[in-house]
Amino acid sequence: QVQLVESGGGLVQAGDSLRLSCAASGRTIGGYKMGWFRQAPGKEREFVAGIRPSGSSIYYADSVKGRFTISRDNAKNTVYLQMNSLKPEDTAVYYCAASTVYGGILSPSGYSYWGQGTQVTVSS
Numbered sequence: 001q002v003q004l005v006e007s008g009g010g011l012v013q014a015g016d017s018l019r020l021s022c023a024a025s026g027r028t029i030g031g032y033k034m035g036w037f038r039q040a041p042g043k044e045r046e047f048v049a050g051i052r053p054s055g056s057s058i059y060y061a062d063s064v065k066g067r068f069t070i071s072r073d074n075a076k077n078t079v080y081l082q083m084n085s086l087k088p089e090d091t092a093v094y095y096c097a098a099s100t101v102y103g104g105i106l107s108p109s110g111y112s113y114w115g116q117g118t119q120v121t122v123s124s
Contacts (some may be wrong), residue, residue, distance in 0.1 A: 002027045002113040004096045009118030012086055016122070020081040022096030022115060029053075030074040033105050036081045038120075039094035045095070046097060048085040049081060059105055064090075086122045093117040 008020040022034070035050040049070035050059040058070055069082040079096060097111035104110020 002032065002098050004027065004098060004115035005040045006094060006096050006115045006118040009040075009072045009094060009120045011121045011123065014087055014122055014124050015081070016086050018092055018120060020080075020083065020096075020118060020120075022079040022080075024077045024098065028074065028076050029067075029072070029079070030096040031041050032100055033102070034070075034072060034079045034099045035099075035105060035111055036070060036079075037095045037097060037108060038090075039095070039117075040092040045062055045108050047108075048094070051079070072100075083120070084124065086120075088122045088124045091120060091122050 003025045005023050012018055031053050032047055036048040037045050038048050039045040048064055049068055051070045051072055055072055066086045070097050072079045095117045096115040098113040099111040
């Protein structure tokens with residue numbers, strides 16, 4: 001079992017930056033693919049970014065490409081999401097997810113473990 005705890009969310013203005021952290025416990029995440037997803041009110045959970053266990057391959061949703069950066073520190077058992085140039089449409093609850101399964105890095109169904117989420121609100 002892997003427990004995931006997100007932190008770093010908050011209320012910011014458009015154009016600001018935030019860095020989300022996802023701290024894992026219970027298992028080392030070195031063998032897990034990790035992902036960030038978000039869910040806005042009334043919308044489905046959507047993929048934001050994903051990273052392979054070694055960090056060799058990284059994936060982004062088109063809507064965040066060039067603004068967000070996912071990274072991982074396996075020694076610290078932590079994954080990060082650096083979010084720059086935030087927009088009001090980035091407002092959502094952001095979730096961290098983990099899985100040892102190779103496939104499905106872009107889909108919520110490809111992950112077994114989820115954090116409880118952290119709220120990000122971007123005002124215009």
